[in-house]
Amino acid sequence: MxxxxxxxxxxxxxxxxxxxxxxxxxxxxxxxxxxxxxxxxxxxxxxxxxxxxxxxxxxxxxxxxxxxxxxxxAAKDIIIDKNQCVDCGICTSLCITQALTLDHKSFKLKFNKDECILCELCLDCCPVSAIKVHI
Ligand code: SF4
Ligand code: SF4
CATH class of the missing domain: 3.30.70.260 (ACT domain)
Known part of the structure; x- marks a missing residue:
């Protein structure tokens, strides 16, 4: 099996x-x-x-x-490189499960891994390549 x-x-x-x-x-x-x-x-x-x-x-x-x-x-994991991310929010508009959101107060990107379905829709949108996939 x-x-x-x-x-x-x-x-x-x-x-x-x-x-x-x-x-x-x-x-x-x-x-x-x-x-x-x-x-x-x-x-x-x-x-x-x-x-x-x-x-x-x-x-x-x-x-x-x-x-x-x-x-x-399926990818094993989606990783957001916080050192590279500039919190532009582009990826949040592509994430269908809202695993990626912008915090309303701090305007920082939040990533809730539990909501991620590893669809990889967000992968190519990041202007600074902060979103990576671990296969
Ligand atoms: S892989 Fe899909 S579900 Fe996960 S963060 Fe990216 S767009 Fe959202
Ligand atoms: S698109 Fe890239 S830089 Fe913009 S918020 Fe998402 S991970 Fe950060």
């Missing part, structure tokens, strides 16, 4: 379909939904941990991809 953490992106036309249910039923996998969000443009994002036989996980990923779901290996 192996474990894999994946980020699934569901386009609007399939966001309501019971696709993850099939992972259990047809591929005999266990999965935990660690985070799930619907973005403003109605795309679904889900961070899941799959457990099961390697071959069946590979088949399940193939099934998801064929169905139109984008599957990415």
């Amino acid at each position: 192996i474990k894999r953490k994946l980020v699934l992106s569901f386009p609007e036309n399939i966001v309501t379909k019971p696709i993850t249910y099939k992972l259990v039923k047809e591929f005999n996998l266990e999965f935990n939904i660690l985070r799930a969000e619907i973005t403003p443009n109605m795309e679904g994002k889900m961070l899941i941990e799959l457990r099961g036989d390697k071959a069946q996980i590979d088949q399940a990923i193939e099934y998801l991809t064929d169905t139109g779901v984008s599957v990415q290996e």
Whole structure:
């Protein structure tokens, strides 16, 4: 048995379909939904941990991809380099879970790791490259 953490992106036309249910039923996998969000443009994002036989996980990923779901290996961590960050707030507008916010009083960037779904949407927006991913 192996474990894999994946980020699934569901386009609007399939966001309501019971696709993850099939992972259990047809591929005999266990999965935990660690985070799930619907973005403003109605795309679904889900961070899941799959457990099961390697071959069946590979088949399940193939099934998801064929169905139109984008599957990415989840990063292990998002890191904000506080020495580089200039608290401009650009990243907060891209963070769908509000893991990144600006403190109303200090105007400093706050990062709540517990809310981060490792979607990596914030990665390329930082003008000083203060946002890094640990894979
Ligand atoms: S990866 Fe970035 S944009 Fe995505 S949830 Fe985490 S902090 Fe927010
Ligand atoms: S975009 Fe970069 S510099 Fe601006 S608040 Fe976010 S991490 Fe800091």
